[in-house]
Amino acid sequence: MDRFSQAGANDWTISEGLDKFTAVPDRSLFCSRCGNDNDLSGSRLSLYLKDDQTLCVQNVIAYENNQSSCYRCNRILEGFYENVVQPSVTRLDVAAELTHEEISLHDVVGPELAALLDKFSRLANKSTGSSHPCDRKSWYDFILAAHSSGTHLNTDLLVHTLEEQGWPAETARDLGAEFEFGMTLLGYRAGKCPAGGPAPR
DSSP states (O other): OHHHHHHTTTTEEEEOOGGGSOSSOOEEEEESOBTTBGGGTTOEEEEEEEETTEEEEEEEEOOBTTBOOHHHHHHHHHHHIIIIIHHHHTTSSOOOOOOOSOOOHHHHHHHHHHHHHHHHHHHSOTTTTTOSHHHHHHHHHHHHHHHHHTOOOOHHHHHHHHHHTTOOHHHHHHHHHHHHHHHHHHHHHTTSSOTTOOOOO
16 A cells, blocks of 8 residues: 555545445545546545455546546546556566456356345345345345455445346335445444444445
């Protein structure tokens, strides 16, 4: 993180202490100016430790009239990779990889968790969300497994996946909010989120 801060000193600032208020501790970098791309000012890039040897990008938000686009998010990620990550790992025994611009939920959570979500999505009544007791059980099974695995699943990706699986957009957003709340509550129970702290974004 010190190397990242030095390499991006002119364009990036590190926000400290966010790990105190999130269910998934992270170190978040905010883009004040990405090179000469002033239209990307204010963008946020969040990092987290996937394991003790792997640092990953958790989320990228490239603000433009309060909206993000895949194109803009990819631009900010590419800029961070080229201008901060690559210079930082020079002469270190570290590998840096920029993955494909599109990623699926299966890529993030792996086959076992993806299968649990598929089971819920396939059998649940898509007009009632998780309200039916049988559907609620399979939905909670997915949330508990996601928390137990330590998987860092972005809520937007979950909602997008549910919509692709045939869920109405509003119901998919409701399920995304339930997932986020469930992860926050389980994180609090495990001592990873202080009482009274804001919910993760």
